[in-house]
Amino acid sequence: MTLRLYNSMGRTKEDFVPREAGKVSMYICGPTVYNHIHIGNARTFLSFDLIRRYLEHRGFDVAFVQNITDVDDKIIRAAAEAGVTAAEVASTYSDAFLKAMADLGVEKPTAQPRATETIGPMIEMVERLIERGHAYVVDGDVYFAVRSFTGYGKLSGRDIDDLESGARVGVDERKNDPLDFALWKSAKPGEPHWTSPWGEGRPGWHLECSVMSEMELGVPFDIHGGGSDLIFPHHENEVAQSEAATGKPFARYWLHGGMLNINAEKMSKSLGNFTLLKDVLEAYPAPVLRLLMLQTHYRSPLDFSTERLEEASTAYERFANMVRMITWLRDRPAPGIGAGVADREALQTVVTEVRARFAADMDDDFNSAGALGALFELARAANGFLSANETVLSAPDLDVLGDAAATVIELLGVLGVDLPAGETGPSLPVGVIAIAAEVAGYSGDDTSAAMDALLEARAAARADKDWARADAVRDGLAALGVRVEDTAAGPRVIVSEN
RNA sequence: GGCGACGUCGCCAAGUGGUAAGGCAGAGGCCUGCAAAGCCUCCAUCCCCGGUUCGAAUCCGGGCGUCGCCUCCA
Known part of the structure; x- marks a missing residue:
């Protein structure tokens, strides 16, 4: 049996043949840590956790890399609003993210690079791109020249000329072409910055993933994944940067997860219709949330609701x-x-x-x-x-x-x-002792013995057809979250998780 | 406007040429002192129109509708 998967690059289902037999190298875009993640973010991470788990179940040795974007415009903005440093925002929410993944039971990545710890290699890639004529410097900013890469648009199925006529791309006079995107941004006062050949600044978002994936996995690696909203421009730009810089293909299979919707609309922080993962996990166990997600194919949109x-x-x-x-x-x-x-x-x-x-x-x-x-x-x-x-x-x-x-x-x-x-599972609550004392005349302090006494008393009451007494036992226990079910093999006791 | 995806039972959803999985909800029955859990039975012909085919939810064409991307976004 062969494993088949849908490759966004080419939009077809293909047989999966890893670069190296028995091994899979995969890279999944991680979060930008400027807030708690919402359940839409969580869906993507759960989808790729599913894929990873299945690959491992199938015997593959999986190298699973996921970045954390800990320097970015949004982090800087959130820091300004909260009156703290960008580093503090990043630290708070990357810790929250790691905890959220642990709470969800998502397997830990084999490597989890952070943007701020990968600045050196990022600068090197920008230099390479400039040398090869794919990037240019303007006043301390460095832009990627989209028209210098002939394959631009091949992942998202776009044509550069169509994009330009779309007119929604902001015009920046300093760029040679409106579609060119920033590889390196000069720092304004108070912003996080690193020293580079072009002055103090910070990396552009798209660059990070190109650099971190190559650094951890080499190119081409097997699977690149992320939410479908990242196809353009993020992943398209990654392809352009990496292939222009290395002259080699970048990722062999592109997998994209479907969006999580609320009232048939994409959940997103900008729309304000989001539910934070941590709030859901306070009310429902992680396996329930997972089951909900798994009942829909990972590529399809999924409508989320309390129902x-x-x-x-x-x-x-x-x-x-x-x-x-x-x-x-x-x-x-x-x-x-x-x-x-x-x-x-x-x-x-x-x-x-x-x-x-x-x-x-x-x-x-x-x-x-x-x-x-x-x-x-x-x-x-x-x-x-x-x-x-x-x-x-x-x-x-x-x-x-x-x-x-x-x-x-x-x-x-x-x-x-x-x-x-x-x-x-969970042990018996101490409350059973009190009930046993009241209903069954139990005088010890052992929950297990108390439960035995209760079950015995209930059996005797049922034999006498004393339903009131029998129900007193069952109802009293139910109030403690302890269920008694009568089966052909006798009464069965179930203690609920909470 | 450009590119793409989708439209299957009340709700969710799998199925991409051979005669509609499953979950939730609902009806009836069984089991039970009553429950709970569970079992059994019932419950759709696949948005509309046209075409290809021996045969289509599945392929093609045309509608209608919904959503995503085209700007930060999982």
Whole structure:
């Protein structure tokens, strides 16, 4: 089976053949750290985390580089507004970004260069571009001459002349051509600056990624990714800079993630319709947010809403319940006579088929929505088996069920969606002791013994058909976030995460 | 105005030539003392029109609509 992916350069799905067998080098544009990231930013980072995880699952050794842009106009502006230095703004929000990625469960990059730590190589690339006739100096600024690079526009599918007639490009008299962009900007008083052959200044945004990717990975590297809004001009300019400077192709595959919308409109800081990631994570666990994102293909636009988060929560519970139930059953004796061999084999077959579908879907340009569909079907098959055989389960039955649950855990894990860890989840709240004292006459101080006493009291009450007393136990526990569910194998206790 | 993407059940969404996955919501049923969880059944012919084909949601043409990029933006 070959892995196929959609290459923005050429706009077609292609077989993925890495530069070096078994290894993948990828570079993803990181954030400009002038604020907390919003969930639209988070979507892109989750998409590329998915891609990375799947490549690793497929056995590739992945070099994953993501920059942090810690010097930029926006940072300078934010600093001025807050009355602090640009370096302080950058430091605050790069820490916040790293924490956000950790909270989301995004795997750490193998390298995470910062613009301010890469100034030397950036100056070198600008010098190379000037030497080769692709850039020119005006009053301490350096511009890239777009018309000097014949391939300009090949990534975004634009024609230079069309762009110029677009008339939305700001005219700067000092530029030879309105489309020329800054490689190096001279510093105004109070702005961060570094010494260069053209005077004190700072690098242009597009330059950073060209330099950091080449520095970490060499060119051409395999995959360059980012949000689709970066295709033009950011990535187009990167191609121009890097290929003009090195004379070699830059990135072999360009992958772009779809935008996250709110009310069918792109979420962005400039539109003011954004929701910060940290606020979402306060209300919903990271796996739920991930599940929501994964139910849409990474290249498609995704409409975000609280309703969808609620739906994703319900869907997530479906997986969690299935795994929890099977894990719980496997921890207890299974003296039943067993389901029919045919039933067991049928479930085993579903496991095998689902694994194959998962792989086929993910191999097809990382179709996580299709892959998730397969996993939901496996959950239904396992639940159905359970439902049909719950009173006769045998050890071999539990083995097959265990295989189904393990498959769900493993493959969701490949997608980065972690499930609550079965019975090793949160421990019982101390409140159960008080309830046990009140309802079951328990006098110790051990939560586990208190719970046993409560379950015993409830079983006795149910045997006596004393529903009020039985419900007092269940309702009292529910108030503490402890659920009691009656199953064919006895009452099952579930402690919620919070 | 230029370039591009998209339009599939109430909502979300996969499927790119062989007869519509999945999730959420809804209806009915089963299980339960009641619940919860779960199971079963039901629930679309794919924006419109025309064409190609034995056969199209899938290809082509024309509409209509939505969105993105063209300026900083994940």
